[in-house]
Amino acid sequence: MEKLRSHGLQILSTIHANLSPQETLSRDTTPFSDELLELPPLLLALLRRQTALLLKPVGSYNDALLLKRLADLERTARGKLYVYPFHQVPVAWRRLVCEIGIVRAVVAILGIYGGEVGWVDEVVKTLDMVLIMSGAPGEGRREWIEKTFEILEEVIAERNELGHSGREFSGGGGRKEAHETDSPEPPPKRLRIANETSAPGDVIDRFPSSSSFTPPVSHPIPRMEVPDTYVLGALLSNPADADVGPIPVVFTGGMGHWPAMSERPWSSPQYLLKRTLGGRRLVPVEVGRSYVDGGWGQRIIPFKEFLEEFVMRPSTVGREERSEKEDGADQEEDERRKTGYLAQHNLFSQIPSLRSDILIPDVCWLDPPPPHSSSPMAAVHAATAKLDEPLLNAWFGPAGTISPLHVDPYHNILAQVVGRKYVRLYGPRETAGLSPRGEEGGVDMGNTSLVDVGAWEGWDEVPEEEEEDEEMETETPSREVKRDRYRERFKAFGEARYVDVILEEGEFLYIPVGWWHYVRSLSVSLSVSFWWN
Numbered sequence: 001m002e003k004l005r006s007h008g009l010q011i012l013s014t015i016h017a018n019l020s021p022q023e024t025l026s027r028d029t030t031p032f033s034d035e036l037l038e039l040p041p042l043l044l045a046l047l048r049r050q051t052a053l054l055l056k057p058v059g060s061y062n063d064a065l066l067l068k069r070l071a072d073l074e075r076t077a078r079g080k081l082y083v084y085p086f087h088q089v090p091v092a093w094r095r096l097v098c099e100i101g102i103v104r105a106v107v108a109i110l111g112i113y114g115g116e117v118g119w120v121d122e123v124v125k126t127l128d129m130v131l132i133m134s135g136a137p138g139e140g141r142r143e144w145i146e147k148t149f150e151i152l153e154e155v156i157a158e159r160n161e162l163g164h165s166g167r168e169f170s171g172g173g174g175r176k177e178a179h180e181t182d183s184p185e186p187p188p189k190r191l192r193i194a195n196e197t198s199a200p201g202d203v204i205d206r207f208p209s210s211s212s213f214t215p216p217v218s219h220p221i222p223r224m225e226v227p228d229t230y231v232l233g234a235l236l237s238n239p240a241d242a243d244v245g246p247i248p249v250v251f252t253g254g255m256g257h258w259p260a261m262s263e264r265p266w267s268s269p270q271y272l273l274k275r276t277l278g279g280r281r282l283v284p285v286e287v288g289r290s291y292v293d294g295g296w297g298q299r300i301i302p303f304k305e306f307l308e309e310f311v312m313r314p315s316t317v318g319r320e321e322r323s324e325k326e327d328g329a330d331q332e333e334d335e336r337r338k339t340g341y342l343a344q345h346n347l348f349s350q351i352p353s354l355r356s357d358i359l360i361p362d363v364c365w366l367d368p369p370p371p372h373s374s375s376p377m378a379a380v381h382a383a384t385a386k387l388d389e390p391l392l393n394a395w396f397g398p399a400g401t402i403s404p405l406h407v408d409p410y411h412n413i414l415a416q417v418v419g420r421k422y423v424r425l426y427g428p429r430e431t432a433g434l435s436p437r438g439e440e441g442g443v444d445m446g447n448t449s450l451v452d453v454g455a456w457e458g459w460d461e462v463p464e465e466e467e468e469d470e471e472m473e474t475e476t477p478s479r480e481v482k483r484d485r486y487r488e489r490f491k492a493f494g495e496a497r498y499v500d501v502i503l504e505e506g507e508f509l510y511i512p513v514g515w516w517h518y519v520r521s522l523s524v525s526l527s528v529s530f531w532w533n
Contacts, residue, residue: 001155003151003154004109004148004151004152004155005109005110007144007147007148007151008105008106008109008110008148009055009106011102011106011144012051012054012055012103012106013055014140015051015099015102015103016048016051016052016055018036018099019036019044019047019048019051019099020048035091035092035095035137035138036092036095036096037092038090038092039092039093039096043073043076043077043096046069046073047073047096047099047100047103049069050066050069050070050073050103051103053066054066054103054106054107054110054112058110058111058112063112066107066112067107067112070100070103070104070107073096073100074097074100074101074104077093077096077097077100078097078133080093080096081093081094081097081133081134091137094133094134094135094137095134095137095138097130097133097134098130098134098135098136098137098138098141099138099141101126101127101129101130101134102127102130102141102144102145104126105122105123105126105127105130105148108122108123108126109123120152120155120156120277120280121280121302123148123152124149124152124277124280124281124282125280125282125302127145127148127149128281128282128350129282129300130145131145131350132282132284132300132350146352149277149281149351152277153277156277156278205268205269205270206267206268206269207267207269207311207312207418207419207523207524208311208312208313208398208399208523208524209523210399210523211399211420211522211523212399212400212520212521212522212523213459213522214422214502214522215422215424215457215459215500215520217422217500217501217502218500219497219498219499219500220499220500220501221248221249221250221423221425221499221500221501221509222249222250223249223250223251223252223507224249224250224251224252225251225252225253226251226252226253226254226361226508229362229363229366232362232363232366233366235249236363236366236368236369237369243374244372244374244427244429245369245372245373245374245428245512245514246368246369246372246510246512247427247499247512248425248499248501248509248510248511248512248515249509249510250501250503250507250508250509250510251361251507251508251509251510252506252507252508253506254361254508255415255417255506255507255508256506257359258357258358258359258417259356259357259358260354260357260358260417261417261506264357266357266417266418266526267417267418269307269311269312272303272307273303273304273307275351275353275354276303276304276351278304279302279303279304279305279307280302280303280304281302281303281350281351282300282301282302282303283300283301283302283303283306283342283345283347284298284299284300284342284345285298285299285300285301285306285310285340285341285342286298286340286341286342286343287299287338287339287340287341288338288339289338289339289400289402289460290402290403290404290452291343291404292404292437292445292448292452293463293464294463294464295338299340306340306342309340310339310340310341310397310398311340311396311397311398311524313398339397339398339400339401340397340398341395341396341397341401342394342395342396342397343395343397343401343403344393344395344529345393345394346391346392346393346394347393347394347396348392348394349392355392358415358417358528360389360390360392360530361413361415361508361530363413363510364390364413364530364532365390365532368411368513368532368533370382371428371513371514372428372512372513372514374427374428374429374514375428375429375431375514376428376431376432377407377409377428377431377446377447377514378428378514380409381409381513381514384409384410384533386533387410387531387532387533389532390530390531390532391410391530391531391532392528392529392530392531393528393529393531394526394527394528395519395525395526395527395528395529396525396526396527397521397524397525398521398524398525399419399521399522399523399524399525400520400521401520401521401525402454402518402519402520402521403517403518403519403520404448404449404452404453404518405424405426405434405448405449405451405453405516405517405518406447406448406449406516406517406518407431407447407514407515407516407517408447408511408513408531409447409513409533410513410531410532410533411510411511411512411513411531411532411533412510412511412513412529412530412531413508413509413510413511413529413530413532414503414508414509414511414519414527414528414529414530415507415508415527415528415529415530416503416504416505416506416507416508416509416525416527417505417506417526417527417528418505418524418525418526418527419505419521419522419523419524419525419526420502420503420504420505420521420522420523420525421502421503421519421520421521421522421525421527422500422501422502422503422519422520422522423500423501423503423509423517423518423519423520424453424498424499424500424517424518425498425499425500425511425515425516425517425518426496426497426498426515426516426517427497427514427515427516428514428515428516430496430497430498430516431516432492433492433493433495433496434449434451434493434496434516435449435450435451435490435492435493436448436449436450437449437450449516450490451490451493453518454520455483455486456483456486456487456490456493456494458483461479461482462479462482462483462485462486502522513533
């Protein structure tokens with residue numbers, strides 16, 4: 001604990017120094033950073049007052065008032081994040097959110113905390129919110145947060161060892177006065193690690209084996225062993241049909257050496273819980289069948305809660321049929337049945353220890369061909385900023401999660417680490433028949449199709465918004481009638497040509513830029529996408 005306490009006091013001193021006002025006549029103060037100069041001086045002065053108090057001995061200030069001041073500062077700073085579109089939030093306000101969050105985490109480490117959960121949970125929650133909401137700008141801030149998580153992993157391991165030996169472990173790092181150092185009594189305000197009576201993995205040893213409906217593969221995507229880099233480059237740059245351009249292909253045999261597939265298996269819930277501090281790390285979860293459905297939303301919850309609530313629960317296969325028979329199902333039951341999907345999240349930036357379990361495929365370092373001329377979006381995709389290195393995202397959820405038919409501005413390698421997925425792809429020249437959406441609620445949704453592939457094929461119910469015109473009918477139309485009306489509305493979609501595949505564990509799928517794709521999990525599934533251009 002002393003290591004964690006020293007680590008916290010070090011960053012606290014740094015932040016306090018960075019908050020010092022500009023004094024050109026003094027060499028004892030550090031001027032504001034450029035970002036902080038843009039913020040209201042009174043806010044900075046209030047935060048500096050709190051850091052000054054925390055550097056004093058415990059008991060020399062009012063803990064409750066300090067916590068209230070920090071909460072007020074955090075509320076003000078976070079409020080500014082919602083004033084701007086996400087990518088336009090000024091760095092100054094993100095920096096302030098980061099500084100306040102780190103100070104709050106140090107407060108919990110020092111034992112000055114009045115919450116109902118354990119101090120470790122509070123530290124993890126606070127720092128993860130800093131990463132997710134602000135990106136942790138500022139010199140050394142992200143590195144400090146990552147080091148904090150490393151030390152916490154050691155603290156938790158120590159607690160487990162002490163717990164097995166029957167000894168009691170007290171958390172928190174409440175500071176002692178010098179004369180208290182040798183006292184047998186614990187320092188004031190020490191808190192225990194909550195919910196640590198048993199290892200989370202004791203009851204979660206493997207993912208559910210049940211699977212959902214498996215769509216038939218009608219136009220199979222070719223498979224081939226991962227070739228060398230020279231052959232890969234030729235496949236991309238010299239397509240068999242110049243009028244079509246590069247086509248999707250499944251590569252096999254390219255993931256067997258990944259630690260995530262062997263000694264550090266992502267197929268083990270226990271391993272994932274360990275890498276997320278016993279499941280405490282926060283993750284953003286999409287709640288609902290698809291991001292274009294009504295009632296879709298997002299939550300930020302602990303990883304363990306995501307596992308227990310969405311991934312490890314009994315299969316929801318056939319839930320549509322069951323719902324038809326359970327007219328009395330209440331809203332709470334509907335909420336319980338919702339799908340949760342950790343989708344398009346840069347989990348590896350947030351949790352670097354998981355990043356070391358995977359390798360970037362060689363093809364992602366090649367210079368890919370430009371968007372094909374047959375794509376109506378070729379100019380837009382060609383203007384997309386060039387990435388310095390591949391952009392990685394995680395996709396994790398139970399059977400039945402769906403990514404609706406959409407197109408991305410990058411070439412993509414989709415690596416299937418755990419489970420199976422059905423993927424359907426349409427070439428750029430089919431765009432017109434896919435009914436791209438327009439602007440919705442001020443957001444350009446032109447990269448997503450209006451057509452629900454599952455509804456059109458009869459695998460899923462027709463979306464609710466399509467049924468609004470039927471409210472005046474005296475009789476409720478059957479499922480078949482709804483589907484026929486839906487197919488009539490999107491008749492051109494039925495003429496669009498596609499290819500499809502069941503992507504198996506350990507396989508890569510190459511998706512060329514401009515190709516529309518629909519993805520459906522057939523089991524508990526964990527995939528990684530590598531975007532590059």
